[in-house]
Amino acid sequence: MGKLSLRFAALGYLALILIGPIVMMVWRTTEDLDGAWAAITDPDTISAFKLTLMVTAIAVVVNTVFGIVCALLIVRGRIPGRGFLNAFVDLPLSLSPVVVGLALVTLYSTQGWLGWFQRNGYEVLFATPSIVLATIFVTLPFVVREVVPTLREIGTEQEQAAQTLGASGWQTFWRVTLPAIRWAVIYGVVLTAARGIGEFGAVAVVSGNFAGQTQTATLRVEDAYQFAYGNYAPAYGIAFVLAATAVIILIAMIFLQPKESRY
Amino acid sequence: MSASTITEAPGLPAPAAHRRERVSSALSLQVGLVTTFLLIIVVLPIAAVASKAADLGWSGFWQVVSSAEAVAALKLTLAMATLAVLTTAVFGTIIAWVLVRDSFAGKSVVNAIIDLPFALPTIVAGLVIMALYGPRTPIDFTLGGHHFDANVTFTRGAIYLALLFVTLPFVVRSVQPVLIELDKELEEASRSLGAGEFTTFRRIVFPNILPGILSGVAMAFARAVGEIGAIVLIAGNLPFKTEVASVFLFHRISADPEGSAAVAVVLLLISFAVLLGIGGVRWHVTRHERG
Numbered sequence: 001m002g003k004l005s006l007r008f009a010a011l012g013y014l015a016l017i018l019i020g021p022i023v024m025m026v027w028r029t030t031e032d033l034d035g036a037w038a039a040i041t042d043p044d045t046i047s048a049f050k051l052t053l054m055v056t057a058i059a060v061v062v063n064t065v066f067g068i069v070c071a072l073l074i075v076r077g078r079i080p081g082r083g084f085l086n087a088f089v090d091l092p093l094s095l096s097p098v099v100v101g102l103a104l105v106t107l108y109s110t111q112g113w114l115g116w117f118q119r120n121g122y123e124v125l126f127a128t129p130s131i132v133l134a135t136i137f138v139t140l141p142f143v144v145r146e147v148v149p150t151l152r153e154i155g156t157e158q159e160q161a162a163q164t165l166g167a168s169g170w171q172t173f174w175r176v177t178l179p180a181i182r183w184a185v186i187y188g189v190v191l192t193a194a195r196g197i198g199e200f201g202a203v204a205v206v207s208g209n210f211a212g213q214t215q216t217a218t219l220r221v222e223d224a225y226q227f228a229y230g231n232y233a234p235a236y237g238i239a240f241v242l243a244a245t246a247v248i249i250l251i252a253m254i255f256l257q258p259k260e261s262r263y
Numbered sequence: 264m265s266a267s268t269i270t271e272a273p274g275l276p277a278p279a280a281h282r283r284e285r286v287s288s289a290l291s292l293q294v295g296l297v298t299t300f301l302l303i304i305v306v307l308p309i310a311a312v313a314s315k316a317a318d319l320g321w322s323g324f325w326q327v328v329s330s331a332e333a334v335a336a337l338k339l340t341l342a343m344a345t346l347a348v349l350t351t352a353v354f355g356t357i358i359a360w361v362l363v364r365d366s367f368a369g370k371s372v373v374n375a376i377i378d379l380p381f382a383l384p385t386i387v388a389g390l391v392i393m394a395l396y397g398p399r400t401p402i403d404f405t406l407g408g409h410h411f412d413a414n415v416t417f418t419r420g421a422i423y424l425a426l427l428f429v430t431l432p433f434v435v436r437s438v439q440p441v442l443i444e445l446d447k448e449l450e451e452a453s454r455s456l457g458a459g460e461f462t463t464f465r466r467i468v469f470p471n472i473l474p475g476i477l478s479g480v481a482m483a484f485a486r487a488v489g490e491i492g493a494i495v496l497i498a499g500n501l502p503f504k505t506e507v508a509s510v511f512l513f514h515r516i517s518a519d520p521e522g523s524a525a526v527a528v529v530l531l532l533i534s535f536a537v538l539l540g541i542g543g544v545r546w547h548v549t550r551h552e553r554g
Contacts, residue, residue: 017431073297112311253378
């Protein structure tokens with residue numbers, strides 16, 4: 001009886017908080033398919049999706065390289081401050097994205113420490129570079145967090161064997177370490193991409209939100225909602241495309257999860 | 264053959280001293296890269312905003328942070344985050360337990376969709392909550408003369424529900440692996456010694472999963488305090504009523520950059536406190552392993 005009531009509590013909660021709302025969101029999108037489709041195919045929406053994908057791609061590449069190097073340093077580097085580094089990398093996970101946006105605005109504004117760029121025509125704020133910087137900031141921890149435990153698990157025996165056999169540091173990395181951590185890296189990449197596509201708060205502060213230029217997909221959803229005037233089909237339509245992307249990412253996450261940690 | 268001819272043979276490892284030098288130069292390259300990157304991407308922006316807040320001086324800082332609207336926004340944020348995280352802790356633990364110890368049709372699907380709030384953009388999460396709990400909600404009925412509907416837009420209920428949605432996976436995913444590892448025999452032994460279900464849970468299961476719950480709770484709390492995307496569309500953002508700290512800060516940025524820096528520093532301090540808390544839990548959990 002205890003088991004049944006717990007099952008009922010768990011599934012009931014999920015129905016109210018997760019499943020019900022998602023089903024209703026899909027339902028709302030189908031209420032006005034023409035309106036939703038018109039919003040999705042609007043040139044400004046397409047430009048927003050292109051910007052989101054480009055920014056996310058840059059963030060993924062940068063944070064994959066950084067993530068691997070940083071994880072190697074945390075696990076293998078015999079240097080003081082490793083524990084601090086390990087904790088510090090988590091900061092973007094616990095920081096309000098609006099604070100991240102404001103921090104970038106403060107740093108790169110014309111009177112900021114790095115205001116030189118903005119003053120001399122190399123626009124950072126209210127342009128693509130600041131959107132890229134904000135996205136890199138908020139997605140920083142994901143690859144590190146996935147690679148660190150895997151590196152700890154595989155140990156150093158194989159790497160030592162490779163070096164004893166005469167492999168250089170690079171050869172050891174490419175032929176032994178990287179293949180061993182590749183699934184963790186890919187899983188981190190998927191999480192980075194999901195967070196990058198979905199970023200809202202930080203980008204909303206730095207981008208300037210100009211339709212067709214610096215408006216990302218999530219900002220486009222907000223815009224469509226704010227100027228809905230009772231017609232929410234455009235907002236639901238664009239949101240539906242983002243939600244479908246999230247579901248594809250989720251499916252990728254399930255297939256990429258290392259077997260032993262699958263629930 | 265003597266040892267020296269072996270080390271000198273082509274294609275064999277360089278002498279140890281030589282190699283150590285190369286390894287350490289690779290290490291300093293790594294240290295340089297990671298430090299420079301973190302400095303440019305994370306430390307400089309945060310230092311810039313902290314320095315701007317410091318320019319206000321203590322009294323200026325305090326004036327902004329203690330203004331009625333800022334205090335109301337911070338209080339609301341902390342209260343809502345606490346409420347939501349407590350709910351998430353209870354139901355997240357129950358869901359994790361059901362996913363590990365129970366079996367029913369469709370369990371793997373249920374398990375898979377738990378991560379959806381992680382994958383879904385937060386602005387979409389806001390719309391998702393609004394679809395069921397917004398205007399035209401299908402939960403709308405009259406019972407015994409009392410009309411009831413689940414439209415929570417522009418109320419604190421909207422903030423609460425949005426936070427429940429975005430924080431859902433944290434506790435589930437931090438408790439689940441601990442429950443899987445937990446030896447079932449311990450629980451069986453406890454039961455066979457005459458302990459009831461509740462006693463077994465309280466004395467055997469709960470102490471083991473508590474660190475998992477706490478680390479999930481800390482991450483969820485940090486997330487809830489900083490949340491904006493899921494809240495901004497449905498809360499209405501009415502000052503003193505439904506305006507959370509992130510939204511308050513967002514609205515203030517263009518009008519008052521210095522003052523907003525002060526609010527940002529307060530949020531930053533909350534984040535540091537949460538990070539310290541998580542570090543504390545990790546330290547506490549691994550203390551036996553370290554010996």
